[in-house]
Amino acid sequence: MAKTTRKARLEEEFLQGYDPNRYERPSVSVDVAVLSARDGALHTVLYRREGPLFADAFALPGGFVGMNESLDAAARRLLRDKGGLEGVFLEQLYTFGAPDRDPRMRVVSVAYYALVDHTRGLAGPGQICRLVVPWEGETGGPVEAVGPDGDEVEFAFDHADVLGLAVKRIRGKLGYTPIGFQLLPESFTLRDLQEVHETVLGREQNKDSFRRRMLQSGQLEATGERQLGVGHRPAELYRFVRRSAI
Amino acid sequence: MAKTTRKARLEEEFLQGYDPNRYERPSVSVDVAVLSARDGALHTVLYRREGPLFADAFALPGGFVGMNESLDAAARRLLRDKGGLEGVFLEQLYTFGAPDRDPRMRVVSVAYYALVDHTRGLAGPGQICRLVVPWEGETGGPVEAVGPDGDEVEFAFDHADVLGLAVKRIRGKLGYTPIGFQLLPESFTLRDLQEVHETVLGREQNKDSFRRRMLQSGQLEATGERQLGVGHRPAELYRFVRRSAI
DNA sequence: CACGTTAGATGCGACATGCATATATGCATA
DNA sequence: TATGCATATATGCATGTCGCATCTAACGTG
Known part of the structure; x- marks a missing residue:
């Protein structure tokens, strides 16, 4: 025990006089x-x-x-x-x-x-x-x-x-933080977000539960705008809102 | 663009001749x-x-x-x-x-x-x-x-x-890895494990769902032994088995 | 042997999730 | 203008997990 104490003290002294150069x-x-x-x-x-x-x-x-x-x-x-x-x-x-x-x-x-x-x-x-x-x-x-x-x-x-x-x-x-938004431009559709998740995870996600999870996470805010010129029903555009703002 | 290339090349040359001392x-x-x-x-x-x-x-x-x-x-x-x-x-x-x-x-x-x-x-x-x-x-x-x-x-x-x-x-x-076992001796009861989790997380855990989660995680193995001399029904002792062994 | 105490098991409702289905909305085309 | 097509969005339902309450089991104590 005394030995160890002395050893520790020697190390302290070494540190005090330590010249990194x-x-x-x-x-x-x-x-x-x-x-x-x-x-x-x-x-x-x-x-x-x-x-x-x-x-x-x-x-x-x-x-x-x-x-x-x-x-x-x-x-x-x-x-x-x-x-x-x-x-x-x-x-x-x-x-x-x-x-x-x-x-x-x-x-x-x-x-x-x-x-x-x-x-x-x-x-x-x-x-x-x-x-x-x-x-x-x-x-x-x-x-x-x-x-x-x-x-x-x-x-x-x-x-x-x-x-x-x-x-x-x-x-x-990806499972517990809004990190996926960082890979998207400011406004994006839920489909875009899902594709990013699937790209990162390397496997497909269920579309509906993904929607629900994202929407009730409180991290998405509808911009009020929609896609334009897509040849089918346009998706709503969302933006990321950080949790601290809630 | 050419500028940036030269800059990068200069940095490379610097690195090649870099003498850390x-x-x-x-x-x-x-x-x-x-x-x-x-x-x-x-x-x-x-x-x-x-x-x-x-x-x-x-x-x-x-x-x-x-x-x-x-x-x-x-x-x-x-x-x-x-x-x-x-x-x-x-x-x-x-x-x-x-x-x-x-x-x-x-x-x-x-x-x-x-x-x-x-x-x-x-x-x-x-x-x-x-x-x-x-x-x-x-x-x-x-x-x-x-x-x-x-x-x-x-x-x-x-x-x-x-x-x-x-x-x-x-x-x-703690939520997704068997890290809690590292804080316990080789054999322990489910109650011990729960107390460790509660100590680390700083909040109480539901007893039954904790039991179920741990038992069906495949990380616990009953030793076949029980507590001794505890003044009430003795708990079973478990040990940690790593996933790779399954 | 009754009693207290904790372990462990069972049943039920709330909720998230996966899947199927129905409806909405834009564009293209007849 | 009407119809079809493709995708978005909403709804219903089965399944599984989780929290909660309740019940039974096993040990020591008086």
């Missing part, structure tokens, strides 16, 4: 999985690598965290600078820290995921790739991706795992 | 919120600080991540070295990275939470403190803690927020 330590980066739903599939933004490491593989938008920058701020900066995206839903996902995940050096990567309405344009050299989520994707396993040319894409680092975990996370969240 | 970067630490349920309240392990910073405040067990050590391994090492705990449930919680969370230097802290059966002993100088979770605790806000002497405890750093988020996380997980 005298010790090796990891670099901290942020990677962002940008997800959107289009044509019945999830898509993400990837960047082709050009250097010798993971040459011609594709990576998530990412970068190092500034010394006076919070993790959230770093993620928002990357979204803005690399993709021209501002004001989107952004949440921390998981921190990946395997010692060998970057063969050049020790990098601890704080992964974020962002949800973007697919009608928003994307600036920069990023490519929008379709995700192929195996059913184990629900368990957070790696995903595959198909580029705009239809060819499968090779991932750099552990980014296939990051995307798999992001898909798992939003699948779980 | 030439740049400032944060230190990476791991903090562990050890949770157990006892006497109808959640408890955690805290260590009294002795240095000049946050003197006499209490901190979660934590430490820096070794250069060749994964984040999970660092958390397990801390549990073992600081509290003598091995083989417990441990999962990553969230990464806290506000630039000013440690006034001495920039520290990015990867927080973990561990769930421990309260009958397990604890080695080392840690103190077991009772958590007082305000109802906003469900939203991940900060918690308060009461030490063994009954006095309220002051937290160092942002550790009140870490604990608040840990409580929020297990409250959410």
Whole structure:
């Protein structure tokens, strides 16, 4: 017992005199999985690598965290600078820290995921790739991706795992949070919302119970407008209202 | 468009030639919120600080991540070295990275939470403190803690927020994962399990529907034994069986 | 052996959900 | 103008889950 106390005190003293520049330590980066739903599939933004490491593989938008920058701020900066995206839903996902995940050096990567309405344009050299989520994707396993040319894409680092975990996370969240709206423009029909849910979950939803669930969730508000020129009865347009307003 | 491409290429070149020792970067630490349920309240392990910073405040067990050590391994090492705990449930919680969370230097802290059966002993100088979770605790806000002497405890750093988020996380997980078993010894009664759930959630559960939910979840297996010497009809003892075994 | 106490089982109503069916509304076409 | 088509929206009903009340079972105590 006394031993353990001394040990703890030694550690305290070490900490008090700890000079971070005298010790090796990891670099901290942020990677962002940008997800959107289009044509019945999830898509993400990837960047082709050009250097010798993971040459011609594709990576998530990412970068190092500034010394006076919070993790959230770093993620928002990357979204803005690399993709021209501002004001989107952004949440921390998981921190990946395997010692060998970057063969050049020790990098601890704080992964974020962002949800973007697919009608928003994307600036920069990023490519929008379709995700192929195996059913184990629900368990957070790696995903595959198909580029705009239809060819499968090779991932750099552990980014296939990051995307798999992001898909798992939003699948779980869909059940108890209004996260699905983040993938739609401001006004949308119930059919649109259902398609987004089905795209994310990878399985069909019952139409009627989906309607009822959404309408009595108190998260939808009719805009009073309807679809135009659709060749059949137009659906009502809704918008998302956040719970705090109720 | 060409501009953005050049910018991205420049960043790539920077990365290829990046020497981590030439740049400032944060230190990476791991903090562990050890949770157990006892006497109808959640408890955690805290260590009294002795240095000049946050003197006499209490901190979660934590430490820096070794250069060749994964984040999970660092958390397990801390549990073992600081509290003598091995083989417990441990999962990553969230990464806290506000630039000013440690006034001495920039520290990015990867927080973990561990769930421990309260009958397990604890080695080392840690103190077991009772958590007082305000109802906003469900939203991940900060918690308060009461030490063994009954006095309220002051937290160092942002550790009140870490604990608040840990409580929020297990409250959410309780609904769809067998996480509650982690807080109980190997064999337990349904009443024990219900009390753990009520302690974690902070509200009472319906006895019968709780029974039915647990029994038909396929996660419980009767041991064939019963309570002894309880002054009333003895309850059956169950053990946890993981889903993969079914 | 009666009694108190808690465990465990059964029955019923409220409510969500899945499914089938009926009605409404817009456009296209005869 | 009238009719048909496609989809949206509403309604009715069977099923399953959940909360609640009630009943029976098993143990210790006096």
